[in-house]
Structure formats: C-alpha cells, structure tokens
Amino acid sequence: MSAYDPSNIFAKILRGELPAHRIYEDDRAVAFLDIMPRAPGHALVVPKAPARNILDIEAADLAHVAQVAQKVARAQMKAFDADGITVQQFNETAGGQVVFHLHVHVIPRQEGVGLKPPQSEMEQPDVLAEQAERLRAALAD
Ligand code: 5GP
Numbered sequence: 001m002s003a004y005d006p007s008n009i010f011a012k013i014l015r016g017e018l019p020a021h022r023i024y025e026d027d028r029a030v031a032f033l034d035i036m037p038r039a040p041g042h043a044l045v046v047p048k049a050p051a052r053n054i055l056d057i058e059a060a061d062l063a064h065v066a067q068v069a070q071k072v073a074r075a076q077m078k079a080f081d082a083d084g085i086t087v088q089q090f091n092e093t094a095g096g097q098v099v100f101h102l103h104v105h106v107i108p109r110q111e112g113v114g115l116k117p118p119q120s121e122m123e124q125p126d127v128l129a130e131q132a133e134r135l136r137a138a139l140a141d
Pocket of ligand 1 (some may be wrong): 034035039096103
C-alpha cells in the first residue's frame with residue numbers, strides 16, 4: 001500500500017486550503033457535504049489524523065469517525081425526513097476508493113429512491129449551502 005499523501009483533496013479541505021460545506025467539527029474529526037452527492041444530504045466524515053484508509057488508521061480514530069457518522073446519520077434522519085441511511089467506506093482503488101484520506105459516506109435515503117452513480121453530477125453551491133445549514137441545525141439540537 002502507498003504511503004499517505006498529504007496533497008489529497010480532503011487533506012487540503014482539513015487544512016482550509018480548499019472550501020467545503022462543513023456540518024460538524026471536533027478535535028479529531030470533520031464532516032462536510034460530498035460535492036457530487038449520490039442523494040441529497042450525502043455527507044463525508046473524515047479523521048483529522050492523516051490516515052489513507054481503514055488499513056492504516058489508528059483504531060481509536062476509526063472508532064471516533066464511526067461515532068461522528070452516527071451523529072450525522074441521526075441528524076440526516078431529521079433534517080431530510082429520511083426513511084433510512086446508507087453508510088459506505090471504500091479502501092484502495094480495487095475497493096472503490098478515489099480520494100486517499102479515510103472517509104465514511106453517510107447518505108440519507110428515501111423509500112424507493114435509488115442512489116445516483118458515484119461522482120456523476122456536481123451539486124450547485126447554493127443547494128449544498130442550504131442543506132449544510134439544515135444539517136448543522138439538526139446536529140446542534
Ligand atoms: P471514494 O474515495 O470513497 O470513492 O469517494 C470520494 C468522494 O469524494 C466522492 O463521493 C466524491 O464525490 C467526493 N469528492 C471528490 N472531490 C471532492 C471535493 O473536492 N469536495 C468534496 N466535498 N467532495 C469531493
């Protein structure tokens with residue numbers, strides 16, 4: 001497996017070098033909206049620690065990311081009146097990983113509505129901004 005590369009997109013978001021619609025942050029993790037959502041409200045949870053994926057992350061950081069994913073899922077149920085939540089996490093190219101900083105996808109689902117294909121369409125910034133606002137409010141509840 002390759003070493004962690006700090007020039008990946010999510011490392012740049014964590015350092016504030018690239019913008020993102022952030023919905024949650026604590027001392028060890030950040031959550032923000034996926035720029036090409038597979039469903040409205042599709043969020044990504046990332047550890048602040050520089051981990052490539054599940055194969056090299058410290059167990060405590062992985063556990064913390066899972067806890068934040070649960071908070072985000074609960075907020076999505078409220079903010080999007082969701083019927084369910086899909087959680088996905090990909091590792092290495094063969095496992096479907098495209099960005100090499102560990103992330104967990106947390107995706108609100110509506111009964112009978114399929115997911116869009118991965119990375120199919122860039123969402124409008126104003127749509128993401130409104131959804132992020134809704135999620136921040138639900139997370140603060
Ligand atoms: P994976 O590595 O798990 O296959 O997926 C990477 C995810 O990152 C995709 O869902 C893609 O839409 C998302 N993504 C790629 N570039 C950016 C970006 O610059 N900003 C945000 N917020 N998401 C991104």
